[in-house]
Amino acid sequence: MNKHIKKALPLLVGKHLELLFFFNKQKALVQAFTFFCTPRKGRVLPEQEHFLEEAFDDILHIEDLKIQSYSWPNHNKETILLVHGWESNTYRWKPLIELLHAQGYTILSLDAPAHGYSSGKQFNIPLYAACMDLIIQKHKPTYIIGHSIGGMTTLYSQYKFSYPFIQKIIALAPPSELQGLLSHFQNTLKLSDKFIKELDTYFKREFGFFSHEFSIANYVKDIDTPGLLIHDAYDDITPYSEALKISKSWKGVSFITTQNYGHSLFFEEVNEMILHFLKNKHSHNSNT
Structure with missing residues (x-):
């Protein structure tokens, strides 16, 4: 155009x-x-199909929607759920899936309503949280990682449902308000x-x-789950100020500020930060 x-x-x-x-x-x-x-993009592109076809897939049903979910099983009992953001799909996690799966983790993911292979034309956070709840109740993941609106929905979901088996949450560039x-x-x-x-x-x-x-900044006050919050200081999609609000309210968070990694945070260094946090037995507040 x-x-x-x-x-x-x-x-x-x-x-x-x-x-x-x-x-x-x-x-x-x-x-x-x-x-x-209504998202304008985020459906699966031809070059993304092969990677997604390698996963085990499962269709979840909610209201009149068919929600596409994926799994990459492994020998590790620890399971990670990945939650993508606006105008995206599960493929955005490809490098992280490959890294974490090689470390022995079982990986779960889903395409949001009106995204990827899921049906529907509209998206909203309460609906996304309800879709997440289906896969969470079924598989009881140990960890959840969400990017952007996916991170926002993840934190809202934990506030609303208080899953006791979720041990850590990682939120990448989430909006707060x-x-x-x-x-x-x-x-x-x-x-x-x-x-x-x-x-x-x-x-x-x-x-x-x-x-x-x-307000996620208000919701996280009631979340006891340890977390990692990563946000770029120069994010041009979700203002850095949103992360500051969340970090001040989330008592169990480790907060990492990146420089010039953008909103997508598509960098090996970020994936290594995620892996380190997952493997680290201790969580504490930090700001680097």
Whole structure:
């Protein structure tokens, strides 16, 4: 797509929503909510198929959705669940899967709704957490690793369900505040404060909470599970300030700040940090 068209498209969508809001508020809110929850990419690409086909696969059913899950069994009793982020899929974990599997860990993963091979057209965190719950209750993993929205969902999931068998959680570049995601949506589409206020009320009806009430920094206060939080100081997707909020509230966290590793954190050094944390018998607060 031409970069000028790509840049103008969100503004055109925003203008359409504002105009529709004037004539039919409910229809505008439904369209805005749908746009907010719909990924534009993240399905499995042809070059990703071979690696995923090597795994044992299992289809999980929730509501009317079919959720694709994967497993790479091993001799180790310790099992790791990997939770990808927005507009991604299980393939994003390929280097880490290969590293951890070689160390003897059994690996589990799933494609989020509307991502990878899973069905559906929309994504939201409570639904993702419910999908995670299916695989967690079935396999009872020892550790969970989540990236970006996957990290956010992982921490929300542990707050909501308090799995006693989860020994460690690793969160890579997770957002903390849903309100921040909604503000980014507003700024991208140039929506009015009045529109966003009504959309926030729509969120309340759909999920049972306003955006400002969904805060990982608050949720982790009730999480006793030891964790590792890795966030790049120059992350241009999820602000570093989000990690600072989480690290100050999560009493059992080791916090590592990287430099120029970006939001994806696709570096061998990061994978080695993860492996070291998993093998380390002791967890303590740190900031490097």
